[in-house]
Amino acid sequence: MSTKEKTWWYVGGVAIIIYALFPVAWIVSLSFKAPSDIANKGFLPTSPTGENYSTILTGTASDLFLPALRNSFGICLIATFISCVLSMFAAYAIARLDFPGKKLILGTALGVAIFPVISIVTPLFNLWRQIGLYDTWLGLIIPYLSLTLPISIWTMSAFFREIPWEMEQAAQVDGATTWQAFRKVIVPLAAPGVFTTAIIAFFIAWNDFAYGISLTSTSVARPVPAALGLFSGASQFEDPTGAIAAAAVIVTIPVVALVLLFQRRIVAGLTNGAVKG
Amino acid sequence: MASIEMRNIVKQYGDGFPAVNDVSLDIADGEFMILVGPSGCGKSTLLRMIVGLEDISSGDMVIGGKRVNDLAPRERNLSMVFQNYALYPHLTVFENIAFPLRLSKTDDAEVRRRVTEAADVLELHEHLERKPANLSGGQRQRVAMGRAIVRHAEAFLFDEPLSNLDAKLRGQMRTEISRLQRRLGITTVYVTHDQTEAMTLGDRVCVLRKGKIQQVASPRELYEQPVNLFVAGFIGSPPMNFLPARPEGNRLTTPFGPVELDQKRAAAVAGRDLLLVGIRPEYFEDASLVDEAKRPLGTLFRARVDVTEWLGDQQYAYIPYEAPAEITSQLRDLSRELDSEELRTQAIVSIDSTSRIREGREAEFWLDTRKVHVFDPTTGENLTRDAEAGARLTQMAEEDRAEQVQEAQAGMQGRHAGAA
Numbered sequence: 001m002s003t004k005e006k007t008w009w010y011v012g013g014v015a016i017i018i019y020a021l022f023p024v025a026w027i028v029s030l031s032f033k034a035p036s037d038i039a040n041k042g043f044l045p046t047s048p049t050g051e052n053y054s055t056i057l058t059g060t061a062s063d064l065f066l067p068a069l070r071n072s073f074g075i076c077l078i079a080t081f082i083s084c085v086l087s088m089f090a091a092y093a094i095a096r097l098d099f100p101g102k103k104l105i106l107g108t109a110l111g112v113a114i115f116p117v118i119s120i121v122t123p124l125f126n127l128w129r130q131i132g133l134y135d136t137w138l139g140l141i142i143p144y145l146s147l148t149l150p151i152s153i154w155t156m157s158a159f160f161r162e163i164p165w166e167m168e169q170a171a172q173v174d175g176a177t178t179w180q181a182f183r184k185v186i187v188p189l190a191a192p193g194v195f196t197t198a199i200i201a202f203f204i205a206w207n208d209f210a211y212g213i214s215l216t217s218t219s220v221a222r223p224v225p226a227a228l229g230l231f232s233g234a235s236q237f238e239d240p241t242g243a244i245a246a247a248a249v250i251v252t253i254p255v256v257a258l259v260l261l262f263q264r265r266i267v268a269g270l271t272n273g274a275v276k277g
Numbered sequence: 278m279a280s281i282e283m284r285n286i287v288k289q290y291g292d293g294f295p296a297v298n299d300v301s302l303d304i305a306d307g308e309f310m311i312l313v314g315p316s317g318c319g320k321s322t323l324l325r326m327i328v329g330l331e332d333i334s335s336g337d338m339v340i341g342g343k344r345v346n347d348l349a350p351r352e353r354n355l356s357m358v359f360q361n362y363a364l365y366p367h368l369t370v371f372e373n374i375a376f377p378l379r380l381s382k383t384d385d386a387e388v389r390r391r392v393t394e395a396a397d398v399l400e401l402h403e404h405l406e407r408k409p410a411n412l413s414g415g416q417r418q419r420v421a422m423g424r425a426i427v428r429h430a431e432a433f434l435f436d437e438p439l440s441n442l443d444a445k446l447r448g449q450m451r452t453e454i455s456r457l458q459r460r461l462g463i464t465t466v467y468v469t470h471d472q473t474e475a476m477t478l479g480d481r482v483c484v485l486r487k488g489k490i491q492q493v494a495s496p497r498e499l500y501e502q503p504v505n506l507f508v509a510g511f512i513g514s515p516p517m518n519f520l521p522a523r524p525e526g527n528r529l530t531t532p533f534g535p536v537e538l539d540q541k542r543a544a545a546v547a548g549r550d551l552l553l554v555g556i557r558p559e560y561f562e563d564a565s566l567v568d569e570a571k572r573p574l575g576t577l578f579r580a581r582v583d584v585t586e587w588l589g590d591q592q593y594a595y596i597p598y599e600a601p602a603e604i605t606s607q608l609r610d611l612s613r614e615l616d617s618e619e620l621r622t623q624a625i626v627s628i629d630s631t632s633r634i635r636e637g638r639e640a641e642f643w644l645d646t647r648k649v650h651v652f653d654p655t656t657g658e659n660l661t662r663d664a665e666a667g668a669r670l671t672q673m674a675e676e677d678r679a680e681q682v683q684e685a686q687a688g689m690q691g692r693h694a695g696a697a
Contacts, residue, residue: 164361164363166359166360166361166363167365169330169350169359169363170357170359170363170365171376172329172330172349173329173330173350173356174351174356174376174380174424174428175377175381176351176380180380185365188365188367191367
């Protein structure tokens, strides 16, 4: 690469980073502004304050925010776990076995994935109320699975297809049952795929708003995105902008942490060296 | 250790195509059997049926006196080395080799002892804690073999284990495998498409073509007494030359002059119109370099040399010749089947490396007619095959092998005794 080309890559990269991170920086800056300071017409707060954070963590909005945070974590983690386990088996079958209706399953999964959420929210609302799932964790986990499973199956089956068939056959010849071969050879090799899938599934569930706002009514099951919409200012003349910004920052942290934590595992090509180099 | 018997094995795929067609083969206990053939001949499928990775459509697979058709791979107690080694990348070399033992719940001390033993044999000691990704091709190959020998399996199966190595390493590993097999005295089935591996490693070689066995014999018998055109063309490198010939009494008229046949062979080919005579490159020689004593055993002819290749220790000359159209198409089909593309009808002739025969000039050659074979061009059958001589060669190979195995094992015991 010539120096000129390199410079352009750097310029382009910096431009993209600014474009992507500017809104985040803005929210962070907003979260440190006092309510009177929000319209200060400057990017940085005049005098940074932790007021917004104390409002949502210990103050008036904490009743709304803290249970929501707990709900979000619980519901998303359970949904992610179930969807990973289910999609692991489904994807393995799709990648390895030749059975009638394989294309149909993949097609249906894709169909479900592109189905607009908003169109099934109302029927679900009615159904959930009648069978008692309204405003419960399970009432959100099930629709979240419908969001996360299709994409999980697709990504995971792509990962499984990458694993050479011989690995498994070698294990079988070495004396492993099908289940042992799956557990001792395929799963460790598919680990990066499982992590990637888990993170994607977690994001999807974490970011959901439509189900969260429609299928819950109290802090028993209301997730964070829905709770953010219900924040109110100190008085009816005041916007809760600062508090929302602070909550948004807190909600972003686990997502960023997850990516930073697992990025090496995601990137690592673990199958490297399995076959001839 | 066990013998492997195959009785009328057939493998039919969903579309009815028989990849392996009615194969019956007995592999004796401790024997080194090579399955060889051009790509698509069913050799790998056959191997995978032995190990149980491929279902058997019909026929019996008997290992150690037990019918194993319906047993899963893990119940057959065979070990296999895959073409791409199939090492487990998430495990260290030690755990890779120990994998079969871990599965059979062997206790730790025993695992350590057996893995160390295998690592001794394969000189893998300093690599035991490394991951396969950090090993060279030859080391990975050895790890794959370690995983195979660590278990006391009934038989070893190799699926083109050396095809991913470069030529030099391939030669080393070839002798390594041969030594290992002699030492352990374990039944081995080895799939390859490589001439050299087939000829040097096997006690017997099974040549397959389109899912059917052509000939099962010692390498020498295959080379000297091939059963048909296909085996003759497949075994040997450079390949046997096939020249069109017409019989006239006791001699054959070929593009390179008349070839004299002895009484027996002449009788075998009598009454036919068009024949193919098979002559190995080394049956030819630069006429000026042939001993006076040998000269009468062959015939002399003059031909124009198209190209010569001097390789240091030997020299090849290419001599084009004219052949009738029916023969040409026959030969073209054969060469296509043997994974090569013969564009012109030419004979490859091996001459002494000191020969000064020049390209583009006419030269005089001598042809040793004692060992030429004559084939029926339509059926491909070898009309002059001496079955007895062939059987004798295989018999001899068997005796040699028994002796070698005994020696190798005595040597091992001697070393053990020395160590103790």
